[in-house]
Every structure is written in C-alpha cells, then in structure tokens.
Amino acid sequence: MASSTFFFSFFSYFLLVLAAAASPENYLHLRFFQHERILGVANATVVLSVNADNSGLATGFGNIVAYDNALRETTDLRAPIIGHSQGLGIGSDRSGATGFTAFSMVFTGGRYNGSSLDIQGIFISQPLLETVSERAIVGGTGRFRGARGYLLSQEIVLTPETLTGQLDAFIKF
Ligand SMILES: *[C@@H]1O[C@H](CO)[C@@H](O)[C@H](O)[C@H]1NC(C)=O
C-alpha cells in the first residue's frame, strides 16, 4: 500500500511536469500505456460481440469488439493500473485495414482519478505495430470537462497474449 501511494504521488508529479511542458500550441500532453490481453486468450480484455463476416477477427468488416483495456504509466505489466480504455471497435473498412472506435479513458488513480476522456475515430490495424493512428478527443468529464484535442496512438509490443499501446493525448480546454 505504501509503495502504491508513493507511485501515485510520483505519477501526479510526472503529469504536472508534462503539463508544465505543454506543447507550443498550448496543448496539455499526457502519455499513457494501454495493456490489452488479446482476443481469444484467457481473460482477454477484448471480446468479439458481433461476428458479421464470420472471420472471427476483430477487424472483419461489420464485426464489433468490446474492450476494457488497462492503462498504466509505463509499459510494465506489473505497474499499478491508473485507469481503463473502455469502449468498442467496429470493422468499418471492407479491406479490414482500419476500424472505427469509440471509447472512454476512465481514470481510477493518479491526478485524474475520477475523470475521463472520450475518444472517437479510425484505428489503423494494418500494419499493427508502430503505425500511428490519430483520433479525436471529443470531450471529457471531471478535470477533463469540456476537453477537445487529439490522441496519437501506436501499438509497440505484441506477445502471444498481450498488446501494448502508447497513447499520447493532446488536450485543450
Ligand atoms: C484469469 O483470471 C482468473 C481470475 O482472476 C485468474 O485466477 C487466472 O489466473 C487468470 N488466468 C490467466 C491466464 O491470466
């Protein structure tokens, strides 16, 4: 418990430093790492809700996935969870290369505990690793009330069970 308290204090400081170093356009820049247990493995954080094209793939045209992925301050799976990305993806591209996503980043720890950011837009899934997707920040709650901006994300580590993404949120109020 003591170490987790320390972590959250450190995390708050980290976010403050990033806030102070806002980009030239006056966006608040926050970085998070998203940890997904991939579709089909035990305790997956992504499930296929509609399998319209019978491919069984998240990206199949017409397919719908729901997800509840963990957010952490680092790429380390043992680091404390500071929130979750909760929402859905729809295979909205006949080629299967991209999909439409709508989700909330719901914070349960750190400086933004109790607040959330709402994201909407196209996720590029091919190639999966190191492809940057830009999605719109369309709103938020709590400390992020009235937020606008953009989210840059890229998947950086894939194992047989996990997928780690780097999320960079650029926020204006
Ligand atoms: C899945 O979750 C259950 C319940 O929390 C846990 O006991 C089990 O070890 C987990 N399995 C894997 C493969 O993570």
Ligand SMILES: *[C@@H]1O[C@H](CO)[C@@H](O)[C@H](O)[C@H]1NC(C)=O
């Ligand atoms: C987050 O906020 C909730 C509600 O105020 C509180 O119960 C919880 O302990 C907080 N979590 C952390 C990690 O600070």
